[in-house]
Amino acid sequence: MNGQSSSRRLISLGSVSVAFAILSLFVMFAGAQPSSRELAGQWGPYQDPEPAPKAETPEQARTAIRRLQMRAISAHYRSIEATLLFQVHASLAADADALARSAENLPQLFEPKSPSSGKSGARAEIWDEPQLFGEHLAGFRTATLDLAAVAGGNDRTVAAKALAAVRYQCLACHFHYRRIEGRPGAESRRER
Numbered sequence: 001m002n003g004q005s006s007s008r009r010l011i012s013l014g015s016v017s018v019a020f021a022i023l024s025l026f027v028m029f030a031g032a033q034p035s036s037r038e039l040a041g042q043w044g045p046y047q048d049p050e051p052a053p054k055a056e057t058p059e060q061a062r063t064a065i066r067r068l069q070m071r072a073i074s075a076h077y078r079s080i081e082a083t084l085l086f087q088v089h090a091s092l093a094a095d096a097d098a099l100a101r102s103a104e105n106l107p108q109l110f111e112p113k114s115p116s117s118g119k120s121g122a123r124a125e126i127w128d129e130p131q132l133f134g135e136h137l138a139g140f141r142t143a144t145l146d147l148a149a150v151a152g153g154n155d156r157t158v159a160a161k162a163l164a165a166v167r168y169q170c171l172a173c174h175f176h177y178r179r180i181e182g183r184p185g186a187e188s189r190r191e192r
C-alpha cells in the first residue's frame with residue numbers, strides 16, 4: 001500500500017468514527033430505539049444482521065442487556081475452549097479476564113426483577129430465592145477468577161480443568177434458573 005492510499009484509508013476510517021459518533025448522539029438524545037438501520041454511505045444501505053434490541057420498560061431493557069451479556073460470556077467461553085483445543089493461546093488471558101469481569105458484574109443484570117414472560121429466559125425463582133441464586137452467582141465468580149489466575153500460564157491441562165469448572169457453573173445456574181423452550185423442565189421447575 002503506498003503512502004497516498006494509506007492516508008486515504010485513514011481519512012475514511014476517520015469519517016466512519018465521526019458517522020458513528022453522530023449516530024450514537026442521535027440515539028442518546030432522541031431516546032430512540034435503535035433497531036436494524038440503513039446507513040447511507042460509501043457502503044450502500046446497511047442492514048444489521050443482529051439489530052439492537054427494543055425495550056419499553058426498565059425490565060425489558062434489563063432483560064435485553066442480560067441476554068446480550070450472556071452471549072458475550074458465551075463467546076468468551078467458546079473462544080477459550082477453542083484456544084485450548086487448537087493450541088493457539090493468543091487470546092486466552094484476555095478472554096479469561098473478560099469472563100471474570102463479566103461474572104463480577106452479573107448480579108447487577110438481575111435488578112430490577114425481570115422474569116421472562118415468554119417460554120424461554122429467566123425464571124421467577126431467581127427473585128424468589130435470592131440466597132440460593134446468590135450462591136450460583138458467587139460460584140460462577142470464583143470459578144472465573146480461578147480460570148483467570150491460571151490462564152496466563154503455559155499449562156493447558158490446568159487451564160482446561162479450570163474451564164470445566166466454569167462450565168459446571170454455567171450449567172448449574174441454567175438448570176435451576178433458565179428456562180429453554182423445548183428442553184425438559186421448560187414448563188415446570190424440577191423438585192429440589
Ligand code: HEC
Binds near residue numbers: 066073077137167173
Ligand atoms: C448465575 C446464573 C447464571 C450463570 C452462572 C450463567 N448463566 Fe447464562 N443465563 C442465565 C439466565 C437466568 C439466563 C436467561 C436470561 C434471560 O433470558 O433473561 C441465561 C441465558 C444465557 C444465554 C442465552 C442468551 C439469550 O440471548 O437469550 C446464553 C447463551 C448463556 N446464558 C450462556 C452462559 C454461559 C456460556 C455461561 C457460563 C460461561 C453462563 N451462561 C453462566 C443464568 C446464568
